[in-house]
Structure formats: C-alpha cells, structure tokens
Amino acid sequence: MFDALTDRLSGILDRLTRRGALTEADVAEAMREVRRALLEADVALDVARTFIDRVKERAVGVDVVKSVTPGQMVVKIVHDELVAMLGADAQTISLAAAAPVPILMVGLQGSGKTTSTAKIAYRFTNRDRRKVLMASLDTRRPAAMEQLATLGTQTGVATLPIVPGQSAVQIARRAMEAGRLGGYDVVLLDTAGRTTLDEALMAEVAEVKRAVDPHEVLLVADALTGQDAVVTARAFDEALGVTGIVLTRLDGDGRGGAALSMRAVTGKPIKLVGVGEKFDALDEFDPQRIANRILGMGDVVALVEKA
Amino acid sequence: SKTSSSLTRGITDLFTKEKLDAATLDELEDLLIRSDLGIATAERVTEAVGRARHARALDGESVRGIVAAEVARVLEPVAKPLDPPESARPAVILVVGVNGSGKTTTIGKIAESYRTAGLKVVLAAGDTFRAAAVEQLAVWAKRADAIFVSKETGADAAALVYEAWQKAKSEDADLLIIDTAGRLQNKAGLMAELEKIVRVLKKLDPSAPHDSLLVLDATTGQNALGQVDAFGKVAGVTGLVMTKLDGTARGGILVAVAEKYKLPVHFIGVGEGVDDLEPFDPQEFSRALLGLPRAG
Ligand SMILES: Nc1nc2c(ncn2[C@@H]2O[C@H](COP(=O)(O)OP(=O)(O)OP(=O)(O)O)[C@@H](O)[C@H]2O)c(=O)[nH]1
Ligand SMILES: Nc1nc2c(ncn2[C@@H]2O[C@H](COP(=O)(O)OP(=O)(O)OP(=O)(O)O)[C@@H](O)[C@H]2O)c(=O)[nH]1
Ligand SMILES: [Mg+2]
Ligand SMILES: [Mg+2]
Secondary structure, three states: OOHHHHHHHHHHHHHHHOOOOOOHHHHHHHHHHHHHHHHHOOOOHHHHHHHHHHHHHHHHOOOOOOOOOHHHHHHHHHHHHHHHHHOOOOOOOOOOOOOOEEEEEEOOOOOOHHHHHHHHHHHHHHOOOOOEEEEEOOOOOOOHHHHHHHHHHHHOOEEOOOOOOOOHHHHHHHHHHHHHHOOOOEEEEEOOOOOOOOHHHHHHHHHHHHHHOOOEEEEEEEOOEOOHHHHHHHHHHHHHOOOEEEEEOOOOOOOOHHHHHHHHHHOOOEEEEEOOOOOOOEEEOOHHHHHHHHHOOHHHHHHHHHO | OOOOHHHHHHHHHHHOOOOOOHHHHHHHHHHHHHOOOOHHHHHHHHHHHHHHHHOOOOOHHHHHHHHHHHHHHHHHHHEOOOOOOOOOOOEEEEEEOOOOOOHHHHHHHHHHHHHHOOOOEEEEEEOOOOOOHHHHHHHHHHHOOOEEEOOOOOOOHHHHHHHHHHHHHHOOOOEEEEEEOOOOOOOHHHHHHHHHHHHHHHHHOOOOOOEEEEEEEOOEOOHHHHHHHHHHHHHOOOEEEEEOOOOOOOOOHHHHHHHHHOOOEEEEEOOOOOOOEEEOOHHHHHHHHOOOOOOO
C-alpha cells in the first residue's frame, strides 16, 4: 500500500530539496507533478486540487529558516497538509455508551463488511474482554447469514440465531433485545451491501438506524476504490450520518487514494484498516504514521521541525 | 448501466458554451478523470477531441458525441461475446479476481444464461477458503439448476478442481465453471495456488481452461490495471467481466485497460439478481459514461 505514491512523491520532492533557491514557477511545476501522482494514486480530483492549492498558498509566502533549504520547507508543508487531510489524530471505535452498544456496519457490495464485523468482534472479545453479539441483517445475498455464523464459530463470538423470513429491521430489534437480555456489552450489526442509488435499500438501512440508534455507524470501504470513493462516502454519510470509516484491503498494492479522499470529503475519521482476510488482520489508522509512509521523507520533516 | 450524474452535469455545462476553448477541454479532462479513466487516457481522449474542435462549431451534444465516439473507438475491438468451444467436453471457464469483486455472483448469472440456452453446466466450488463461500455458490447452482461439486472448507482447491472436472466428464457436461477464492494480486502465495489450479486443469485437458475470466469491480480505480497484469500472468486471463455498474461508479478504468491490454470484455453486471448480466456493449457503455441516453 502507498508504495507507488511514496516513490513518486519522494522523487518529485527530492529534486526540490536539492535546489538552493526556489522560484514560484519551480514550486508550481513540482505541484503539477504532485497533482499527477495523487491522481494516479486514485485521490479524488477535487481533493487533489484543494490539496495542491493549499500547499501552493503556504509555500509562496513561506519564511525560510537559515538551516533548511526552501525545498525542505515545501516538503514539510506537503507533509503537514497530508496529515491534515488524513485527520491529525488517530481515532478508534468508541464504546462509551450504555450497554449493549449498537454498532452498525454499512457499505457497498463486497466491500468487506462481514469480515470486518468479525474482526472487530474478535478484537473486542479477546483484547478488550467485552461480551459481543454479532447479527447479520443481510436477508438478500445467498449464504450471507451463514457466512457470519461461520465466522462467529471460528472466532468464538456469539451470533444471533437465524430466523428465516424476518426483515432487516426486525432482526436488528431482535438483536438488541437479545443483547439486553443476554448481558452483552456490544451488538455488531452487519448489513447487506447496497449501492447508494438503490433508494429502497438506502431507506431500509435508514430505518434500521432509527430502530436501534447505533453508537457508531461504520462505513466499510475498499482501499482499491477509485474516484467513486468520494461519491459513495458522501452518499452514505448524508443518508446515515457515518461516524467512522473502516478501510479494507490495505494489504493490497492499491495506492491509497481512497483513504485520503473519503476522510477529506466527509471529515469522518478512518478508525480501522483491514490488512488481510484473517480475524486479526485489523489495524488502527494513525494519520501521522501513514503520512510519513506516503512521503517517505521523515528525516526532512524532522529536520525542519527542529529548525 | 446507469449514467454518471456528475459527468452529465459537467458536460451539460459545456453545452452552453459556444466552442471548445482550452478551459473547456481542461474541464472535459477533469470529467474523464472523475470517471476513473486515469490521467493518461483522459489526456489522450481530450487531445483527440481538441484536434477535432476546428472542424465545426460545437455544442455540448456534439462534444459528448465526439467523446463517446472516441471512447467507443477504444472499446469496440474488445467487445466480444463469451464463446466457450463446443468441441471441448467439458469446456472449462475459470473465474478469478480480487476479493469481493463479484466472481461467485457472476458465475451464478452465467450458469443461468447457459442453462436457459440448453447447456448442461457444472459449477465447482473452488473457493475452499472463505466462510460460507461454498454455501453461497450452492444457492446459485440451485437457482441455475446446475450440477454442483464441492468439498469442505479448508480443502485443497486444486484437488476440488480435479474432482469437478472428472464429474463434468462423467456427466458429459457442456460446461464446467470454476469459482475461485478472491485474492489480491500482490499475494504471492495465493497467486501460486491459482497457478496450481491451472496446472491441474492442463493435465486433465491441455486446452483448458478455455476461458479464464477476470472479474473487475466497477468501483476499482487504477489498481485494476495491476489486476489485469498479474492475473493475466498467472491465470492466462482471456476475458473480462465488469460488475456493479448499477451503482455510482462508472468503470472508466475499463477504457485504460482496453487500451493497454486489448482483452475481450464479455459482460457487465448491473445488479445482484440472476438476470442482471448484460453483454458488453461499447456504444452503450461509452454513452453511459458520458451521460448520454441509451441509443437503443
Ligand atoms: N485481502 C483482504 N481481503 C479482505 C479484507 N476484508 C475483507 N476481505 C475479503 O473481501 C471479500 C468480501 O468480504 P465480505 O466481508 O464478505 O464483504 P461484504 O461487504 O460483507 O460483502 P457483501 O455482504 O456481499 O456486500 C472476502 O473475500 C473477504 O475475505 C482485507 O482487509 N484484506
Ligand atoms: N450491485 C451489484 N452488486 C453485485 C454485482 N455483482 C455482484 N454483486 C454483489 O457484490 C458482492 C460480492 O459478490 P460475490 O459474488 O460474493 O464476490 P466474489 O468475488 O465471489 O467475492 P469473494 O469470493 O469473497 O472474493 C455480493 O453482495 C454480490 O451480491 C453487480 O453487478 N451489481
Ligand atoms: Mg456481507
Ligand atoms: Mg466468491
């Protein structure tokens, strides 16, 4: 993940840092290349554009400190804007609510909702010693409920018994009831995948939300997503009030543009990332660390920070 | 497939302009980038349109027409129906792709269409890894009235493929369609497993797999190029299917893929139902990409 973007950006910025004086034209030229690198990494066009504008604006009037080159200053600015775009502080799932805490998992078809549900349940159970119940509200996809039930068996997490014929809302209510009666701390609600153009299905999940009043609404999204990332993130957020994003398939060699874009357009934090198919392949998302990884110029940034 | 709303909106803005100046061309390029064509392809298409601008006064409709024609020009040579050889018994279709792209669902749809065409179809549950992947394909097999071959989860996928081929042979089936577990193309171990499946097939029938389909998700960005490359090397991909074109994603990466790899595109997926599979129509795809109404 991010390697290709890292290579591109560090190449561009490296050239910049090696020069003595920098004209406005030099910066503009470098930023054109940065824009291209961002687009090739699937960063949404508008997000890339805003990013470039902000870097340019700050780079033009920058106070150059004696001990660093102007190019190094620009690298630092790019770094800071990248961190800002990714969300300065790491945030993770909150369980600060009355038990059982409902968490609603939503997203497009095949984005990784069911797998992520099991991973989160596994983590709460084993790391945080919480009593977790998982329920599948996917009444549509073949064997979707069996998939979650199997994952429950594999992870040792309880799943709500399957009752054929119930609607998603009915299952959600039953899950919360079982959560209360069974003394569960957390109830994870996995839902069917849906496109945001599907009005009936978007209405269904909105009704589920009203019925259970989830403490977290997590949008599960694929890190390989292209320009559609912003459209999808915005639409789910507008319909459901997303509280956080779970980005899956960060173990691929996608370029991570979706990570940058989704956070930027919704302002919602990326709370967790999926890095594999196994239950423990789940990481926290640390914007600082990711920004450093993307730029691959941690030493330059540190140098400017010290100056 | 649905039209692309923001692309439509953008082009409608062009509509009101008198002729194509540089700024308009820049806007057009932006719109194509937003559809995931990728920057290089977007630039190339925009240039082609720019070259044509002095030919006549252009309104928005003709701009869209020119762009759609330019896109269709790239796509036309790759639009080909899936045509497994009748001589091979069974003809083997291997279905591969990254996780969650729509392989299993697409197999269900293809099986149904061949069943209704009168063919005898065997489905092999080659995803022996993911939870309930076998059960999922079993449901599709039932829907499509296909013979179903599976092993328990955790079994060796290549061994399952071997059994499934034997079964198809003994049943004198027309078609064997093999589902595989989703895998990211940078996972060497998983790609080697796929290679082994192909090796086993070739031992059974040197001409198999007759088709090796890569299923691409329309929401995927530039990574699709890497998918085509890696799966092409390991599984000898012969054709593509693009799924999920019923959502907001436009699948413009297919244009870049067509330019670079020239692989046939057989179908598009436009929903989760058994009938939500359409032949790939480059004219319609290009028109939808540019927000033009369906021609036919
Ligand atoms: N490599 C990798 N694969 C993942 C990750 N998360 C999920 N997957 C895989 O992605 C595929 C789809 O995952 P699911 O959890 O079934 O996705 P879903 O969103 O529940 O799908 P639907 O319910 O059909 O909409 C499966 O093959 C998973 O194993 C991840 O972080 N990395
Ligand atoms: N909207 C829409 N959904 C689709 C389409 N094709 C498949 N899906 C859905 O996408 C999700 C993933 O599809 P699968 O067929 O399970 O994908 P897969 O590639 O077999 O997934 P893994 O085996 O986990 O790698 C399911 O929810 C499908 O119903 C399509 O054309 N449109
Ligand atoms: Mg699911
Ligand atoms: Mg599958």
